[in-house]
Amino acid sequence: xxxxxxxxxxxxxxxxxxxxxxxxxxxxxxxxxxxxxxxxxxxxxxxxxxxxxxxxxxxxxxxxxxxxxxxxxxxxxxxxxxxxxxxxxxxxxxxxxxxxxxxxxxxxxxxxxxxxxxxxxxxxxxxxxxxxxxxxxxxxxxxxxxxxxxxxxxxxxxxxxxxxxxxxxxxxxxxxxxxx
Numbered sequence: 001x002x003x004x005x006x007x008x009x010x011x012x013x014x015x016x017x018x019x020x021x022x023x024x025x026x027x028x029x030x031x032x033x034x035x036x037x038x039x040x041x042x043x044x045x046x047x048x049x050x051x052x053x054x055x056x057x058x059x060x061x062x063x064x065x066x067x068x069x070x071x072x073x074x075x076x077x078x079x080x081x082x083x084x085x086x087x088x089x090x091x092x093x094x095x096x097x098x099x100x101x102x103x104x105x106x107x108x109x110x111x112x113x114x115x116x117x118x119x120x121x122x123x124x125x126x127x128x129x130x131x132x133x134x135x136x137x138x139x140x141x142x143x144x145x146x147x148x149x150x151x152x153x154x155x156x157x158x159x160x161x162x163x164x165x166x167x168x169x170x171x172x173x174x175x176x177x178x179x180x
Contacts, residue, residue, distance in 0.1 A: 007060045014053035014064025015071075021049040021165070022072055036153040047158035048165025051128045054096035055103060056111055062100070066093035087139045095132035099124055113170060114178060121166055129159035 025045040029035065034042050050069075053061035069092035073085035103109040107120055116124075133154035137147045 010057040010060035011064040011067070014057055014061040015068040016064075017053060018046055018049045018065055018068040019071065022046045022068070025161070036157075037150055040150050040154045041157045042153060042160070043164070044154075044157040044161040045165055046161065047129070047132060048125075048162040050092060050132075051096045051099060051124065051162055052165055052169055054093075054100045055109065055113060055116075055124070058100060058111075059097070062093045062097040065096065066090065069093060084143075087143075088136060091132065091135035091139060095135050096128055098131055099128045102127065113173060116170075118167075118170070121170060122163075125159060125162040125166060129155050129162055132158050 025041065025043075029041050029043050029045075036042065050065050053065055055061070057064070066089055070085060070089035073088045074082065078084045078088070100109070103116070103120075103124055107116055109116060113121075133151045136154065137151045141147045
């Protein structure tokens with residue numbers, strides 16, 4: 001498969017996976033029990049998909065997440081605020097990409113995640129769950145918007161959603177035979 005087609009497939013696949021998990025998360029967790037404010041849930045599965053797609057597909061995954069995040073921001077969360085939609089989308093794609101680059105450096109990350117231990121996966125989940133809310137709320141603070149307890153709920157929701165997605169996928173991948 002030509003490299004351009006492969007990258008386009010990874011971008012599209014990441015966007016579709018993220019949007020699918022976003023819809024599922026809205027269906028499962030968009031109630032007053034699980035939603036703190038729009039876009040900040042106590043369990044946020046799309047956070048896990050952001051990190052997973054980026055860990056698996058690198059820059060192409062981050063671009064897919066950027067596109068899908070922009071779509072959810074512009075058409076769902078902030079239809080009247082294109083600047084906030086753009087900033088939120090960039091933060092949503094940048095946070096997992098930074099964690100991906102760290103994983104490449106620290107663990108020599110392979111696309112199958114085969115060399116990533118459960119402990120390493122947990123550490124990356126924690127780092128991502130800190131990086132994503134910090135990027136979002138730093139931008140909000142610089143814009144002059146109030147930054148309150150939502151940052152802590154976002155950290156927890158991103159962490160729980162990331163753990164749910166990554167450990168489920170890691171478990172499924174452990175049953176897939178590897179080439180020797």
